[in-house]
Amino acid sequence: MLTINLIRENPEFVIERLGVKNFDAAAIVNNILTLDRRRRELQSQSDGIQSELNTLSKQIGLMMKNGEKDAAEKAKESVATMKEQQKSYIDELAATEEELKNEIVKLPNLPHASVAPGKTADDNVIVRSGGTVPVLHSDAAPHWDLIKKYDIIDFDLGIKLTGAGFPVYKGKGAKLQRALVNFFLDEGEKAGYREIEPPIMVNKDSGFGTGQLPDKEGQMYHATLDDFYMIPTAEVPVTNIYRDVILDGSELPVRNMAYTPCFRREAGSWGAHVRGLNRLHQFDKVEIVQIAHPDNSYEQLEEMVKHVEGLLVKLGLPYRILRLCGGDISFTSALTYDFEVFSAAQQRWLEVSSTSNFEAFQANRLKCRFKDKGDKQTRLCHTLNGSALALPRIVAAILENFQTPDGIIIPEVLRQYTRFDIID
RNA sequence: GGAGAGAUGGGUGAGUGGCUUAAACCAGCAGUUUGCUAAACUGCCGUAUGGGUAACUGUACCGGGGGUUCGAAUCCCCCUCUCUCCGCCA
Structure with a gap:
């Protein structure tokens, strides 16, 4: 949610910037001003x-x-008499405030100055890439065949227990999963992130705080009896820690991370591009979240990008970093970097992280504020988050890229966690 | 799940309809004093929103939402949460 001050003071700027997201804000902005x-x-x-x-x-x-x-x-x-008159003002005030809020929430976040205009993912800018795409042997297979061959991930069993999109990880598959989580958490700790183990169900207030509610209600699993939602990402509980909180400026930036399972209903298409581990209803992810001072939140974003990139380098996966264009960037984000790894047997780039600065857009909803020493006024923090990393597609890329006729070679950095060096 | 007791500023905690402009203490900030520390003293010490260049000032907020009243932290209703005891339980 944009702040009313920004719209009131720079309406032309708001309209101009939203144009980069292909959003025509003129009518809404004028209505808001009135x-x-x-x-x-x-x-x-x-x-x-x-x-x-x-x-x-x-x-x-x-x-x-x-x-x-x-007397x-x-x-x-x-x-x-006075109360009667006041009531008419109050009633109209409430209606006006309601209408005003409804208009403001229609506006997406302003894109950062570095965001390129563009319509689709084809207009995203490749910032840099690294790693080398392996040359696979002649009978190399996509991961959905490999998991059956080595009996490490079982979709059919997941269907029996729950339904499609809830895989069961078995034996070395489960251990690889756990190794990756531990590797990501240990690397995060080295980078200064505090580990959090949050609830994986949240209440409505938390859903509103990070923007999943009310519009994206259908994307979350909802436990109606208690009115809780299964989290679609650890961003929800970890960011909501700072809902209705006023931090001291000297505490910023705050760096937290969490490993959680994530649940997404993903009422979207199914087909070849979402086969196997490419898209699931339940998956594991380590998420990094920062609450930053507005004066240096973009330096913090770069720090997060470097951290995520470091993970991919250490795993030895071919990757590229994209700066999303105006048409592809999310409603709430000011600047987003997507990380993709190349999965050699599918011959496809898979998104494994999305790392964004939301500036004050999310903080305004959360009422996450800070006060610098000597300042009278509170100011909104900037919130940032990124996957570091999402597990299933990393697993898919490891299986496909490191397959040999003898088995799947485990990346060096993971072997202290897996305590085996090949899946065969 | 049952019974009872509660929810007041960063913390402790007073406040049963107007003398409260939410006391007092602690913590915190600034200053005076001091060779330094400590102590003492003085002042400041919430959030949101409206008006004002500003100094300043109007309004709201005592868990949340309604109600009674000229007037509510205080009385009434509903909800949420916490604590104690009992039951159940990894």
Whole structure:
């Protein structure tokens, strides 16, 4: 949610920047400005009456005490008239505020100056790439065949237990999964992130705080009996730690990370591009979250990008980093880097991380603020998050890229965690 | 799940309808004093929103939402959460 101050003070700038996201904001912005003027006018009028009422009430108290009954009764009558008038202001004020909020939430976040205009994923900018695509042997297979061959991940069993998209990891498959989680957490700790183990179900307030509710309700699993939602990402609980919190400026940036399972209903298409581990209802992920000072949040974003890139380098996977164009960047993000690894048997790039600066867009909803020493006013923090990393596609890439006729070779950095060096 | 007791500022905690402009203490910040520390003293010490260049000032907020009243932290109703005891339980 954009702040009303920004819209009020720089309406032209807001419209111009949203144009980069192919969003025509002119009509909405104009409507917002009108509603905002009306809202302030109404509040002034209502407050003015309230002020008079407060004074009058005190006077009535004194009159009663002094036994001036008639004067008190007369004053009560004028109170009634004033309250009636105030009610019409208050009713219109509430309606105006409601309408104003409904308009403001329609506006996406402003894209950062470095975001290129563009319509689709084809317009994303490749920032850099690294690693080398392996040359596979002649009967190399995609991961959905490999997992059967080595009996490490079982989709059919998942269907029996739950349904499609809930795989069962077995033996070395389960151990590889656990090794990756531990590797990511240990690397995160070295980079200064505090490990959090959050609830993986959240209440409605948390869903609203990070923006999953009300619009994306259908993407989350909902436990209706208790009105809890299964988290689609650890971003939800970990960022909501800072909902309604005022931090001291010296505490920033705050670096937290969490490993959690993630649950997504993904009511989307199914087909070849979502086969195997490419898209699931339940998957594991290590998420990094920062709460940053607005003055240096982009330095923090670069720090996060370097961290995620370091993980891919250490795993030895071929990767590329994309800066998303205006058309592909999410509603809430100001700047997003996507990380993709090349999965050699599928001959496809798979997204394994999306690392973003939301600036104050999310913080405004969360009411996550800070105060610098000496400042009177609180300011909104900037929030950032990124996957570091999402497991299934990393597993898919490891299986496909490191396959040999003798088995799948485990990356060097994982062997202290797996305690085996080949899946065969 | 049952019974009872509670929810007040960063913390402790007073406040049963107007004398509260939420006391007091602690913590914190600034200053005075001091060779330094400590102590003492003085002042400041919440959030949101409206008006104002600003100083300043109006309004709201005592878990959340309604209600009674000229006037509510205080009385009434609903909800949420916490604590104690009992039951159940990894």
